[in-house]
Amino acid sequence: MKRIIVLAILVVMSLAGAYYLTVVKSTANNAPAHVLLGGLEENAALLNAVTIETAEGVVFSARRDQDQWVATHLDSLLTFPVNLDELSGFVSQLTQATVLEAKTAKASQYSRLGVEPVTQPGAQSTLITLATESKQWRVLMGNLASSGMGRYVREPSQQRSYLIDKPLELPVGNADWLLRQIISLSVNSLSEVRVEGKEPYTLTRNDSGDWQLFDVAVSELAYPGILSQTLNDIVNMSYDDVRVRLPEEVLGKAVQSVTLRNDTNELAIKLYNARKGETGYRVIIQPVSGDGAIWTPDGIDNWVFKLTDFQARGLLSQRSDLIKSPELN
Numbered sequence: 001m002k003r004i005i006v007l008a009i010l011v012v013m014s015l016a017g018a019y020y021l022t023v024v025k026s027t028a029n030n031a032p033a034h035v036l037l038g039g040l041e042e043n044a045a046l047l048n049a050v051t052i053e054t055a056e057g058v059v060f061s062a063r064r065d066q067d068q069w070v071a072t073h074l075d076s077l078l079t080f081p082v083n084l085d086e087l088s089g090f091v092s093q094l095t096q097a098t099v100l101e102a103k104t105a106k107a108s109q110y111s112r113l114g115v116e117p118v119t120q121p122g123a124q125s126t127l128i129t130l131a132t133e134s135k136q137w138r139v140l141m142g143n144l145a146s147s148g149m150g151r152y153v154r155e156p157s158q159q160r161s162y163l164i165d166k167p168l169e170l171p172v173g174n175a176d177w178l179l180r181q182i183i184s185l186s187v188n189s190l191s192e193v194r195v196e197g198k199e200p201y202t203l204t205r206n207d208s209g210d211w212q213l214f215d216v217a218v219s220e221l222a223y224p225g226i227l228s229q230t231l232n233d234i235v236n237m238s239y240d241d242v243r244v245r246l247p248e249e250v251l252g253k254a255v256q257s258v259t260l261r262n263d264t265n266e267l268a269i270k271l272y273n274a275r276k277g278e279t280g281y282r283v284i285i286q287p288v289s290g291d292g293a294i295w296t297p298d299g300i301d302n303w304v305f306k307l308t309d310f311q312a313r314g315l316l317s318q319r320s321d322l323i324k325s326p327e328l329n
Helices: 002-030 040-046 084-096 107-113 226-235
Strands: 049-054 057-065 068-071 099-102 126-131 136-144 151-154 162-164 192-196 201-205 211-213 241-244 256-261 266-273 281-289 303-307
Touching: 040 084, 084 126, 107 151, 201 226, 211 226, 226 256
Parallel strands: none
Antiparallel strands: 049 057, 049 126, 057 068, 099 162, 126 136, 136 151, 151 162, 192 201, 192 256, 201 211, 241 303, 256 266, 266 281, 281 303
C-alpha cells in the first residue's frame, strides 16, 4: 500500500513538473519582459532627433528645426527636407509595435535573428535611435519573420530579443526618406516654360489659360493634353539620389535646360549626362530671379540630383515629341 502511495505521489510530481515546464515556464519565456520602447508613445510629439544606422554607417539622420524636420546625414553642414509622411509613419508604427514572443537571450544566437550589435563586423541589424530633449530610445531591428508578419528586435541594453508584430519598413538608400517632390508649384501657376537643347521650344499660356506651343496649332499637337502632361512631368520631377554639389565637380555641357517662369520668379533646371561609369542623368536647380524659395527648398542649388531615364523623361522632351509626325498630318 505504501508503495502504491509513493508511486502515486511520484506520478503527481512528474505531472506537475511537466506542466510547469510546458506551460508555466513556456509562458514566462514567451511573455514580454518589458514594453518595447516604453514611454515612446507618450513622448512621440516631443521627438527632435532620429538616427538610423547599420554596420556600414548612418543611413538616415534627422533633427527637428522649429516646425520642420531636416535630414543631416548627407552633409556635416547642409541639411535637406525630410519626407514627413515616411518619418512619422515609421515612428507611429514603432510606438504601436506589440511584442508577440520572447526570443533568444544568447549573444551567440543573435546573428540568426539579425539583432547583433551594429559594431559587429558584418552585422545584419539596424540601430534606431530616437530622442527628445531629455530622453532617448534605442532598438536594434533584425530580420523579418519568415511569415513576413513581424520583425525581430532587441534593445542594445537588454540580452533578450523579441518578435514584434510590425514589419517596419526601413530606409535602404540615402534618399529614401527625403522630400521627393522638390519643385513645389502647380502647372497653372506658370506663365511660360522655355526648353533649350537639341530641339528648343517655348510653351506659353493663351488668354483662355490653355498652354500652347509657339507657332503650332492645337490640331497639330501629337494628342490633346500632351503639353500639360509634359509640364506635369517636369514640375513633378522626382529623383533617385542626391548629393552635395562639390565646387570641383565638372558638369560639362547641359543636355537640356528648362526655365520655368511666372510674373515675378524664374527657375532653371539643367540636365547633364551621368558621370562616367554611371547611368541616368544629373540635374541641378537654380533660382534665377525672384524668390526661388517659394518653389524649392532654400539652398537648392547646393545639390546635385541623380535621375533615372524614366524620371528625366519630362526634362528630355523634344519639340518633335509634341507634334504629330508628318505622315499623320
